[in-house]
Amino acid sequence: MNTRTGWALVAALSLITSLAAVAASSPVVISEVAWAGTAASPSDEWIELYNRSQGPVDLAGWTLAFGDVVIHLGKVEGATLEVRTTVIPQGGFLLLERSDDSTISDVAADLVYRGTLSNAGVTLRLRDPSGAEVDTANAGCEGWAAGSATGPVLYASMERVDPSGADLATNWRTNDGVLRTGRDALGGEVNGTPRAKNSATTAAETVPTVRLLAPVTEGAAVSGLFIVTWAATDPDGPADGLRVDLYLSRDGGTSWAPLVENLANSGSYAWDTRAVPDGEAYALKVLATDRDAHSGVVVSPPFSVSNRR
Protein backbone atom coordinates (compact mmCIF):
# COMPACT_ATOMS: atom_id res chain seq x y z
CA MET A 1 0.00 0.00 0.00
CA ASN A 2 1.44 3.41 -0.90
CA THR A 3 1.31 6.33 1.52
CA ARG A 4 -1.56 8.12 -0.19
CA THR A 5 -3.78 5.00 -0.18
CA GLY A 6 -2.81 4.43 3.44
CA TRP A 7 -3.87 7.91 4.54
CA ALA A 8 -7.14 7.63 2.57
CA LEU A 9 -7.87 4.40 4.40
CA VAL A 10 -7.08 5.93 7.79
CA ALA A 11 -9.33 8.91 7.00
CA ALA A 12 -12.19 6.65 5.87
CA LEU A 13 -11.86 4.45 8.94
CA SER A 14 -11.79 7.40 11.35
CA LEU A 15 -14.88 8.89 9.64
CA ILE A 16 -16.75 5.59 10.05
CA THR A 17 -15.58 5.36 13.67
CA SER A 18 -16.65 8.92 14.49
CA LEU A 19 -20.09 8.46 12.89
CA ALA A 20 -20.64 5.27 14.87
CA ALA A 21 -19.41 6.96 18.05
CA VAL A 22 -21.85 9.86 17.65
CA ALA A 23 -24.78 7.51 17.21
CA ALA A 24 -23.75 5.35 20.15
CA SER A 25 -22.87 8.12 22.56
CA SER A 26 -25.89 10.44 22.46
CA PRO A 27 -26.92 10.94 26.08
CA VAL A 28 -30.59 11.35 25.10
CA VAL A 29 -32.63 9.20 22.71
CA ILE A 30 -36.13 9.09 21.29
CA SER A 31 -37.74 6.30 23.32
CA GLU A 32 -41.41 6.26 22.34
CA VAL A 33 -43.53 7.66 19.50
CA ALA A 34 -47.35 7.63 19.73
CA TRP A 35 -47.90 8.43 16.05
CA ALA A 36 -51.42 6.92 16.06
CA GLY A 37 -52.68 9.18 18.85
CA THR A 38 -55.04 7.79 21.47
CA ALA A 39 -58.55 6.33 21.60
CA ALA A 40 -59.78 9.78 22.63
CA SER A 41 -58.44 11.29 19.40
CA PRO A 42 -56.06 10.17 16.66
CA SER A 43 -54.70 13.75 16.81
CA ASP A 44 -53.59 13.24 20.41
CA GLU A 45 -50.07 12.23 19.52
CA TRP A 46 -47.17 12.33 21.97
CA ILE A 47 -43.44 11.63 22.02
CA GLU A 48 -41.09 10.52 24.79
CA LEU A 49 -37.35 11.11 25.17
CA TYR A 50 -35.08 9.19 27.54
CA ASN A 51 -31.79 10.13 29.21
CA ARG A 52 -29.62 7.04 29.07
CA SER A 53 -26.46 8.82 30.24
CA GLN A 54 -24.86 8.95 33.69
CA GLY A 55 -25.97 12.47 34.55
CA PRO A 56 -28.64 15.12 33.94
CA VAL A 57 -28.88 16.64 30.45
CA ASP A 58 -30.07 20.17 29.65
CA LEU A 59 -31.88 20.15 26.31
CA ALA A 60 -31.59 23.92 25.76
CA GLY A 61 -30.49 24.32 22.14
CA TRP A 62 -31.60 20.82 21.11
CA THR A 63 -34.27 20.19 18.46
CA LEU A 64 -36.52 17.31 17.47
CA ALA A 65 -37.66 17.37 13.85
CA PHE A 66 -39.89 15.31 11.55
CA GLY A 67 -41.16 16.29 8.09
CA ASP A 68 -41.19 20.10 8.14
CA VAL A 69 -41.94 20.24 11.88
CA VAL A 70 -39.09 21.52 14.07
CA ILE A 71 -39.64 21.33 17.83
CA HIS A 72 -37.19 23.43 19.83
CA LEU A 73 -36.66 21.61 23.11
CA GLY A 74 -35.41 24.63 25.06
CA LYS A 75 -37.52 27.57 23.88
CA VAL A 76 -40.84 28.57 22.30
CA GLU A 77 -39.99 28.72 18.61
CA GLY A 78 -41.06 26.88 15.47
CA ALA A 79 -43.48 24.10 16.44
CA THR A 80 -42.89 24.53 20.18
CA LEU A 81 -45.90 26.03 22.00
CA GLU A 82 -44.80 25.67 25.62
CA VAL A 83 -41.65 24.55 27.45
CA ARG A 84 -41.86 23.53 31.11
CA THR A 85 -38.79 21.36 31.59
CA THR A 86 -35.50 21.37 29.75
CA VAL A 87 -33.41 19.17 32.07
CA ILE A 88 -33.88 15.38 32.00
CA PRO A 89 -32.44 13.64 35.04
CA GLN A 90 -30.26 10.56 34.62
CA GLY A 91 -32.53 7.65 33.66
CA GLY A 92 -35.47 10.04 33.32
CA PHE A 93 -38.00 10.74 30.60
CA LEU A 94 -39.29 13.88 28.88
CA LEU A 95 -42.90 13.92 27.64
CA LEU A 96 -43.90 15.98 24.60
CA GLU A 97 -47.66 16.34 24.11
CA ARG A 98 -49.24 17.59 20.92
CA SER A 99 -51.55 20.66 20.94
CA ASP A 100 -52.25 20.74 24.68
CA ASP A 101 -51.53 19.13 28.04
CA SER A 102 -54.73 17.04 28.02
CA THR A 103 -53.36 14.58 25.41
CA ILE A 104 -52.09 12.55 28.37
CA SER A 105 -54.54 13.84 30.94
CA ASP A 106 -52.97 12.42 34.12
CA VAL A 107 -49.33 13.24 33.38
CA ALA A 108 -48.06 16.81 33.09
CA ALA A 109 -46.38 17.54 29.78
CA ASP A 110 -42.78 18.74 29.78
CA LEU A 111 -43.33 20.40 26.42
CA VAL A 112 -46.34 21.13 24.19
CA TYR A 113 -45.92 21.28 20.40
CA ARG A 114 -47.93 21.39 17.21
CA GLY A 115 -47.46 19.23 14.10
CA THR A 116 -48.67 15.88 12.80
CA LEU A 117 -46.88 12.54 12.80
CA SER A 118 -48.24 11.09 9.55
CA ASN A 119 -49.61 7.58 9.91
CA ALA A 120 -47.84 6.85 6.61
CA GLY A 121 -44.51 7.07 8.47
CA VAL A 122 -41.80 9.68 8.94
CA THR A 123 -38.31 9.84 10.42
CA LEU A 124 -37.77 11.73 13.70
CA ARG A 125 -34.38 13.43 14.08
CA LEU A 126 -32.85 14.60 17.36
CA ARG A 127 -30.13 17.24 17.10
CA ASP A 128 -27.86 18.65 19.80
CA PRO A 129 -26.99 22.38 20.12
CA SER A 130 -24.20 22.03 17.52
CA GLY A 131 -26.80 20.87 14.99
CA ALA A 132 -25.37 17.36 14.89
CA GLU A 133 -27.92 14.59 14.44
CA VAL A 134 -27.43 12.46 17.54
CA ASP A 135 -30.39 10.08 17.30
CA THR A 136 -33.23 9.11 14.98
CA ALA A 137 -36.42 7.08 15.15
CA ASN A 138 -37.87 5.14 12.23
CA ALA A 139 -35.03 6.02 9.82
CA GLY A 140 -35.17 4.03 6.60
CA CYS A 141 -38.52 2.41 7.38
CA GLU A 142 -41.48 2.01 5.03
CA GLY A 143 -44.42 3.20 7.14
CA TRP A 144 -43.63 2.70 10.83
CA ALA A 145 -41.33 0.12 12.39
CA ALA A 146 -43.93 -0.49 15.12
CA GLY A 147 -47.02 1.00 16.72
CA SER A 148 -50.57 0.60 15.48
CA ALA A 149 -53.64 2.67 14.67
CA THR A 150 -55.96 -0.22 13.95
CA GLY A 151 -55.01 -3.12 16.19
CA PRO A 152 -54.79 -5.75 17.45
CA VAL A 153 -53.77 -3.23 20.15
CA LEU A 154 -55.63 -0.01 19.23
CA TYR A 155 -53.75 3.30 19.07
CA ALA A 156 -50.62 1.62 20.38
CA SER A 157 -47.35 3.51 20.61
CA MET A 158 -44.01 2.54 19.07
CA GLU A 159 -41.57 1.74 21.88
CA ARG A 160 -37.77 1.48 21.73
CA VAL A 161 -36.86 -1.95 23.06
CA ASP A 162 -33.29 -1.31 24.19
CA PRO A 163 -32.67 2.37 24.99
CA SER A 164 -28.93 1.84 24.53
CA GLY A 165 -29.51 0.21 21.14
CA ALA A 166 -29.53 1.83 17.71
CA ASP A 167 -32.49 3.00 15.62
CA LEU A 168 -33.06 -0.32 13.86
CA ALA A 169 -36.52 -1.62 12.91
CA THR A 170 -35.86 -4.61 15.17
CA ASN A 171 -35.27 -2.29 18.15
CA TRP A 172 -38.82 -0.93 18.00
CA ARG A 173 -41.90 -2.80 19.19
CA THR A 174 -45.59 -2.05 19.57
CA ASN A 175 -46.82 -1.43 23.12
CA ASP A 176 -48.24 -4.75 24.26
CA GLY A 177 -51.51 -3.29 25.63
CA VAL A 178 -50.81 -4.95 28.99
CA LEU A 179 -47.92 -3.01 30.53
CA ARG A 180 -49.19 0.53 30.05
CA THR A 181 -49.47 3.80 31.92
CA GLY A 182 -51.29 7.09 31.46
CA ARG A 183 -54.82 8.22 30.59
CA ASP A 184 -56.02 9.86 27.41
CA ALA A 185 -58.08 13.06 27.15
CA LEU A 186 -61.28 11.11 27.93
CA GLY A 187 -59.77 9.20 30.85
CA GLY A 188 -59.25 5.94 28.95
CA GLU A 189 -56.09 3.90 29.37
CA VAL A 190 -53.35 4.70 26.86
CA ASN A 191 -51.73 1.84 24.98
CA GLY A 192 -48.29 3.18 25.69
CA THR A 193 -46.05 4.19 28.59
CA PRO A 194 -45.82 8.01 28.59
CA ARG A 195 -42.94 9.12 30.85
CA ALA A 196 -42.48 5.55 32.10
CA LYS A 197 -40.37 2.51 31.22
CA ASN A 198 -41.43 0.92 27.92
CA SER A 199 -43.37 -2.35 27.94
CA ALA A 200 -40.99 -3.53 25.22
CA THR A 201 -37.96 -2.87 27.46
CA THR A 202 -39.52 -4.68 30.40
CA ALA A 203 -40.41 -7.62 28.16
CA ALA A 204 -36.88 -7.81 26.74
CA GLU A 205 -35.51 -7.86 30.28
CA THR A 206 -37.88 -10.49 31.70
CA VAL A 207 -39.77 -12.56 29.12
CA PRO A 208 -38.29 -15.83 27.85
CA THR A 209 -37.42 -16.15 24.18
CA VAL A 210 -37.90 -19.36 22.24
CA ARG A 211 -36.47 -20.39 18.88
CA LEU A 212 -37.70 -23.43 17.04
CA LEU A 213 -34.96 -25.50 15.42
CA ALA A 214 -37.13 -28.32 14.04
CA PRO A 215 -39.51 -28.32 12.29
CA VAL A 216 -38.65 -25.06 10.53
CA THR A 217 -39.27 -25.66 6.83
CA GLU A 218 -42.68 -24.82 5.45
CA GLY A 219 -44.28 -27.84 3.81
CA ALA A 220 -41.77 -30.29 5.29
CA ALA A 221 -43.05 -33.84 5.76
CA VAL A 222 -42.42 -35.51 9.11
CA SER A 223 -42.96 -39.14 9.97
CA GLY A 224 -42.24 -41.82 12.56
CA LEU A 225 -40.50 -40.62 15.70
CA PHE A 226 -39.80 -36.93 15.04
CA ILE A 227 -37.53 -34.92 17.34
CA VAL A 228 -39.07 -31.50 17.99
CA THR A 229 -36.12 -29.23 18.82
CA TRP A 230 -36.07 -25.75 20.38
CA ALA A 231 -33.82 -23.32 22.26
CA ALA A 232 -35.41 -21.35 25.11
CA THR A 233 -33.71 -18.82 27.38
CA ASP A 234 -34.80 -16.38 30.09
CA PRO A 235 -33.05 -12.97 30.23
CA ASP A 236 -33.42 -12.76 34.03
CA GLY A 237 -33.43 -16.37 35.13
CA PRO A 238 -31.89 -19.77 34.53
CA ALA A 239 -32.81 -21.55 31.29
CA ASP A 240 -33.31 -24.78 33.21
CA GLY A 241 -35.95 -23.02 35.32
CA LEU A 242 -38.27 -22.77 32.32
CA ARG A 243 -41.30 -25.01 31.87
CA VAL A 244 -42.13 -25.99 28.30
CA ASP A 245 -45.50 -26.88 26.77
CA LEU A 246 -46.00 -28.09 23.21
CA TYR A 247 -49.20 -27.51 21.29
CA LEU A 248 -50.34 -29.02 18.01
CA SER A 249 -52.59 -27.56 15.34
CA ARG A 250 -54.15 -29.56 12.54
CA ASP A 251 -55.53 -26.53 10.73
CA GLY A 252 -52.38 -24.53 10.05
CA GLY A 253 -52.42 -22.68 13.36
CA THR A 254 -56.05 -21.60 13.70
CA SER A 255 -56.85 -23.88 16.64
CA TRP A 256 -54.50 -25.60 19.08
CA ALA A 257 -54.58 -28.59 21.41
CA PRO A 258 -51.90 -29.58 23.94
CA LEU A 259 -49.45 -32.16 22.63
CA VAL A 260 -47.43 -32.49 25.83
CA GLU A 261 -47.24 -30.18 28.84
CA ASN A 262 -44.87 -29.47 31.73
CA LEU A 263 -41.69 -30.56 30.04
CA ALA A 264 -38.29 -29.59 31.40
CA ASN A 265 -36.44 -27.21 29.09
CA SER A 266 -34.32 -30.02 27.65
CA GLY A 267 -34.38 -28.58 24.12
CA SER A 268 -36.05 -31.55 22.47
CA TYR A 269 -39.02 -33.87 22.56
CA ALA A 270 -39.47 -37.14 20.71
CA TRP A 271 -42.93 -36.97 19.16
CA ASP A 272 -44.45 -40.15 17.78
CA THR A 273 -46.22 -38.77 14.71
CA ARG A 274 -47.90 -42.15 14.11
CA ALA A 275 -50.32 -41.25 16.92
CA VAL A 276 -52.01 -38.65 14.69
CA PRO A 277 -53.66 -38.98 11.27
CA ASP A 278 -51.78 -37.97 8.15
CA GLY A 279 -52.42 -34.36 7.19
CA GLU A 280 -50.93 -31.39 5.38
CA ALA A 281 -51.76 -28.47 7.67
CA TYR A 282 -50.03 -29.32 10.92
CA ALA A 283 -48.21 -26.70 13.02
CA LEU A 284 -46.36 -26.88 16.34
CA LYS A 285 -46.22 -24.23 19.03
CA VAL A 286 -43.58 -24.18 21.77
CA LEU A 287 -44.40 -22.16 24.90
CA ALA A 288 -41.69 -21.53 27.51
CA THR A 289 -42.82 -20.15 30.87
CA ASP A 290 -40.65 -18.78 33.68
CA ARG A 291 -41.31 -18.74 37.44
CA ASP A 292 -42.92 -15.29 37.15
CA ALA A 293 -45.47 -16.70 34.67
CA HIS A 294 -43.93 -14.81 31.75
CA SER A 295 -44.20 -16.82 28.56
CA GLY A 296 -42.31 -16.77 25.30
CA VAL A 297 -43.74 -18.57 22.31
CA VAL A 298 -42.73 -19.70 18.85
CA VAL A 299 -44.89 -21.25 16.13
CA SER A 300 -43.64 -23.50 13.35
CA PRO A 301 -44.54 -23.00 9.72
CA PRO A 302 -47.19 -25.41 8.41
CA PHE A 303 -45.85 -28.93 7.76
CA SER A 304 -47.32 -32.30 6.90
CA VAL A 305 -47.43 -35.62 8.75
CA SER A 306 -47.03 -38.54 6.39
CA ASN A 307 -46.87 -42.10 7.73
CA ARG A 308 -49.34 -44.05 5.66
CA ARG A 309 -48.81 -43.02 2.04
Ligand SMILES: [Ca+2]
Ligand atom coordinates in the same frame (compact mmCIF):
# COMPACT_ATOMS: atom_id res chain seq x y z
CA1 LIG B 1 -50.76 10.31 13.29
Ligand SMILES: [Ca+2]
Ligand atom coordinates in the same frame (compact mmCIF):
# COMPACT_ATOMS: atom_id res chain seq x y z
CA1 LIG C 1 -50.61 15.94 30.06
Ligand SMILES: [Ca+2]
Ligand atom coordinates in the same frame (compact mmCIF):
# COMPACT_ATOMS: atom_id res chain seq x y z
CA1 LIG D 1 -42.28 4.95 27.73
Ligand SMILES: [Ca+2]
Ligand atom coordinates in the same frame (compact mmCIF):
# COMPACT_ATOMS: atom_id res chain seq x y z
CA1 LIG E 1 -37.98 -14.13 33.39
